[in-house]
Amino acid sequence: MTGQTRTLVVAGHGMAGHRLVEELRTLDTAGAWRVVVLAEEPHPAYDRVALSSYLDGRSAADLGLASPDFFRDPRVELRLSTGAASVDRAARTVQTTAGDTVAYDALVLATGSKPFIPPVPGHDLPGCFAYRSLTDLDAIREAAVPGRPGVVIGGGLLGLEAANALRLLGMEPHVVELAPRLMPVQVDAAGGSVLGRRVEDHGLRVHCGVATAAVEAGPDGRARAVALADGTELEAAVVVFSAGVRPRDELAGPAGLDRGERGGFLVDGLCRTADERIWAVGECAAVAGRCYGLAAPGFRMAESVARQLCGLGGDPFGEADMSTRLKLLGVEVASFGDAHAGTDGALELSRLDEARGTYAKLVLGADCRTLLGGILVGDAAAYGELQPFVGRALPSAGHRLLAAV
Structure with a gap:
C-alpha cells in the first residue's frame, strides 16, 4: 500500500453500501481511502426493513442509518440524487447521472434492486x-x-x-x-x-x-x-x-461485466468481479451466480470487501443465513434453515394449535436428532433458542415446542 490517498467510488447508498463505508471508516486508520458515495435517492441510507413504520409516525430521519459524524467525515463525499450512469473500466471512471466524471482506484457496485412490476394491462396507470x-x-x-x-x-x-x-x-x-x-x-x-x-x-x-x-x-x-x-x-x-425484486445490474452490459444467470453482477466468493478493481455487494451481487434479498448477507459482503480494501483479507462468502423472524400485522413469523425439508431423508414434525392460531414445524435429519430447520407462525418465541442449533442435535426448546398442550 502506498502512502498516496486512493479514491473509492461506491455506487449506491442503500443498507449494504452504507455498511461498507462505515466498515471502511473504522478499518482505514491510516486514511488511505477517500470515498465518493453516489446515492441515487434524495435521502441518505435508511432502514428499508422498517419501511412501513414511516407511515406509522417515524420520519425519514428516524429511519436514517448515518450518524452525525458520518456527514462530518472529510474522507467521505456523499452525493445525493446522483447515481452511476456508466462505468469506463479502461479509464477507471464513473459517469454520474448529474453529468460529472469521477475517477476511481476501486469501485464497489451497491446498486441494490428494483421492484418487479408484472406487465399486466394497466400496470402503469395513475394510482x-x-x-x-x-x-x-x-x-x-x-x-x-x-x-x-x-x-x-x-x-x-x-x-x-x-x-x-x-x-x-x-x-x-x-x-x-x-x-x-x-x-x-x-x-x-x-x-x-x-x-x-x-x-x-x-x-x-x-x-x-x-x-x-x-x-x-x-x-x-x-x-x-x-x-x-x-x-x-x-x-x-x-x-x-410488491411482486418481488430484480437486481439493478444495468451497468454491467455496457461496462463488459458478466451477469449471473438470473441477473446481478457476477462475483466470486470475495465479491470480486472479473475486473480486479470492481466489487459488488448487496442485492445486486450474484455471488457464484446467486443474488440474496436479505440485509444480513449484504452486510457480510460489505464487511468482507472493506477488509480487502484495507489489505486485511476478506472471508469468502460461503453459505448465507436466510433465516427470517418478523412480526406482520401483529402476527409473528419465523423461518430458518431447511424450512421446506429439501434435504434427502429429512423428517418433518409439526404441531397446529387451531385455538391459539399457532403452527410450529421442525425439520430433522434422517437420524431423527439433527435439527435442519423450521417454521413458526403465530408464536416465534422459540426461534432464538432453535436457530443457533441448526445442524446440531435438537435442543430442549424443540421438544417443548412439539409436546402436546
Missing part, C-alpha cells in the same frame, strides 16, 4: 405504485383514500408490509398472491393457512392461488379496480405492486 422506497411511500400516502379499498399485488414479505401500510393509512387492503399461500418462500401450506387466517383477523382480505389479469381504469383515467384471472373484480383506489 399504481411500487413499494420500495421512501419516495414510493410518500406517493402512496398522497394517493390514499381512507375508508376505500386498496389492492396489493404480491403476498410475500414485502406485500404484507405494503398491505399493512395501506391499513395504517386507513384503507381496506386486499392482497393478491399467485402462489396458493401467503409468504410462499418462508412458510409451507399449513403455516400459510394459519398466517392467512390471522392476517384476515386484522382486516386484510386475502386472495391466493389467482393471477392478476389487469388493472382497470375509471372515467378519470386512474386505477379503479383489479381484475383477477378467475373473473373476480376488486375495487381499488390504490394499487401497490
Whole structure:
C-alpha cells in the first residue's frame, strides 16, 4: 500500500453500501481511502426493513442509518440524487447521472434492486405504485383514500408490509398472491393457512392461488379496480405492486461485466468481479451466480470487501443465513434453515394449535436428532433458542415446542 490517498467510488447508498463505508471508516486508520458515495435517492441510507413504520409516525430521519459524524467525515463525499450512469473500466471512471466524471482506484457496485412490476394491462396507470422506497411511500400516502379499498399485488414479505401500510393509512387492503399461500418462500401450506387466517383477523382480505389479469381504469383515467384471472373484480383506489425484486445490474452490459444467470453482477466468493478493481455487494451481487434479498448477507459482503480494501483479507462468502423472524400485522413469523425439508431423508414434525392460531414445524435429519430447520407462525418465541442449533442435535426448546398442550 502506498502512502498516496486512493479514491473509492461506491455506487449506491442503500443498507449494504452504507455498511461498507462505515466498515471502511473504522478499518482505514491510516486514511488511505477517500470515498465518493453516489446515492441515487434524495435521502441518505435508511432502514428499508422498517419501511412501513414511516407511515406509522417515524420520519425519514428516524429511519436514517448515518450518524452525525458520518456527514462530518472529510474522507467521505456523499452525493445525493446522483447515481452511476456508466462505468469506463479502461479509464477507471464513473459517469454520474448529474453529468460529472469521477475517477476511481476501486469501485464497489451497491446498486441494490428494483421492484418487479408484472406487465399486466394497466400496470402503469395513475394510482399504481411500487413499494420500495421512501419516495414510493410518500406517493402512496398522497394517493390514499381512507375508508376505500386498496389492492396489493404480491403476498410475500414485502406485500404484507405494503398491505399493512395501506391499513395504517386507513384503507381496506386486499392482497393478491399467485402462489396458493401467503409468504410462499418462508412458510409451507399449513403455516400459510394459519398466517392467512390471522392476517384476515386484522382486516386484510386475502386472495391466493389467482393471477392478476389487469388493472382497470375509471372515467378519470386512474386505477379503479383489479381484475383477477378467475373473473373476480376488486375495487381499488390504490394499487401497490410488491411482486418481488430484480437486481439493478444495468451497468454491467455496457461496462463488459458478466451477469449471473438470473441477473446481478457476477462475483466470486470475495465479491470480486472479473475486473480486479470492481466489487459488488448487496442485492445486486450474484455471488457464484446467486443474488440474496436479505440485509444480513449484504452486510457480510460489505464487511468482507472493506477488509480487502484495507489489505486485511476478506472471508469468502460461503453459505448465507436466510433465516427470517418478523412480526406482520401483529402476527409473528419465523423461518430458518431447511424450512421446506429439501434435504434427502429429512423428517418433518409439526404441531397446529387451531385455538391459539399457532403452527410450529421442525425439520430433522434422517437420524431423527439433527435439527435442519423450521417454521413458526403465530408464536416465534422459540426461534432464538432453535436457530443457533441448526445442524446440531435438537435442543430442549424443540421438544417443548412439539409436546402436546
